[in-house]
Amino acid sequence: MAGRWFDGNHFTLLENGEAFYPCVFQRIADARKEVVLETFILFEDKVGLALHEVLVAAARRGVQVDVTIDGWGSPDLSPQFIAGLREAGVRLHVFDPGPRPFGLRPKLLRRMHRKIVVVDGEIAFVGGINYSADHLADYGPEAKQDYAVEIRGPVVAEIHRFVHANLTAGSRHGEHRRFWRWRRQVRHAAHELPHAGTARAMLVSRDNSFHTTDIERQYRLAIRLARHRIVIANAYFFPGYRLIRDLRRAARRGVDVRLILQGQPDMPIVKTAASALYSHLVKAGVRIYEYCERPLHGKVALADDEWSTVGSSNLDPLSLSLNLEANVIIRDRAFNAHLHERLDHLVRHSCKQIQAEELEASGGFVHVLRSFLAFHLVRLYPSLVSWLPRHRPRLADPAVLAHAYAHRDGR
Template structure:
């Protein structure tokens, strides 16, 4: 793996000897998480953007309460924007059982509108007993299950075993810790994962080399984007990106165009039935620019696609919480794992190929004809993409609060 893309990024810590299992949708993800929590002996840490008080949230609630009552240390961190409506009874029962529930930057609503939109805790991480971890894009809500109906989300996560779990555990424990560590979170300066070395004595579980890559608003503002860019620039055969909210910066778009021009099969799988209509409008502003360079674009039309995954060639893959849009790339707190492993790359490629069968391929003829307005709009979008990573950093950067809930 010496020549694997992103292998030499200076601020990354690569941990060998791991097993990585791909989990698709809530049907595969929730049973594995709930089973791990039910067998926890010492500690459970969960970070999630969304926790709803529906059948999934209720099941998680029961698992966490049961674990806490049998003496397991349970920490749950939710986001104040993504999880605003938990009832007092739901919170109080967890607190009474011993679950330590905290909310990231709770904020307040005015006339029913939540105003704390910027700089959210968008990570989805589960760690159980420093023995297994889950990272991905799946929230704890019933809309991640296929029986939710036409608006059920298509998404992915991974289960990890091996030495990387210790590193993920240290990162997650820091985010939910009390006292001085909580103050570090409030100051928006989380301990960088690359400074947390996995123990060489931690048992090997497989052949995958894994890196935890995070984005924050202090020291690691573009780490996830850098991994994407290096992987795309290094690709020689294929690049497949399935991403829910697609409006990346100029440099990332140019890397995709350049890869396609040198003969790489570059495929984008984007939303055809978005849960937020403006998402498709924004992405389609880039279609002409990408198609002209030879990038293939597919829209997933079965239901909303919430995926945040990618692969290049036959070794590099990433799964996580980060979209390729301004919120994820320049504002939110995110977490991805990057995996160097041919077997996992192949498994992810097969899943994406299956999903691609439900996609519509976008051709230039499907798009609106060129006009003076389209020319002006393309010019504006071009320069917006080119400069937004610089000016978006000037948006309000308040020190977020991690607030305990319940007793």
């Protein structure tokens, strides 16, 4: 989905779980009518249990609560955890929950990777932070560095419409008719939400039907139009050939292009894949910084003094060609400046710059061959992944889900 622009919005940057969880939980605690939440990962740890508590409390006081999790990203919720939600009236939905023949996950690809919350149709959250304790600093060296935004203003109605459309996907015809009547109401309501700030904003998503390249297209447009700076902080960096080409061209025309990538990755293959592209980028003038304090999980970027994006989409084959993702595009000088200050803080205090001399010193036939193969793989992968199955995903209802988990656990 590449939506329309909405004026008059306000964005608050939330860095890591320490800022994100208290804010989200408080908004849910204050909800009067409705909470809709989507997340890739929900773990039954101290964060997941805290979310469980506020969702149950909201449902018990009459708030309509819909929670969608991914069946692969959140595979180990106990029957008791699920039953507690159901008994309170929370409607739990699971994106492609199975089946799992012989314990395998045949539908591993094309996951629901979005992280969105909408409360009362008035406040929204979009970003990359899941509901798990590894987004908190006290988790230790493996705690993730990540970002989300709290949103107020007219664009929230568009996000509200989007999450409800996801809930009705695959429903019966009668439900679709009710949805289309409701959608017209929400479109009208989008003009009635009061302005909350100065930001112009757009929700942009990626799916496997009609919006397969929308997020990548917004990145490429911002890179091509940039005049003096581009900063991209992305956890999993292995983008397509066209985006790599745009970054190289931007650097060659004098734009200060900076990439902040993982130096302490949660999966070693992430760094291996990204580093195979370093030579091509550094030779063109792109500055690459590896964040070495802890695993980087962020998916944020900015261009010049106004354009920014925050969301769930990485710049790798999974996010750009397979997963269901959602980002917000923000045009606001104040937000851009604040995001730039926070990313610059990472660069100055927690990053190591990759130097051209180091890349040359690590050269050799194997390095050159690996770099050559990686560079040409990014040219081919969009066409390669198009051959992968595009099964129609489904949302399981709570009863089916509880039965599936109980059967899996032998209960």
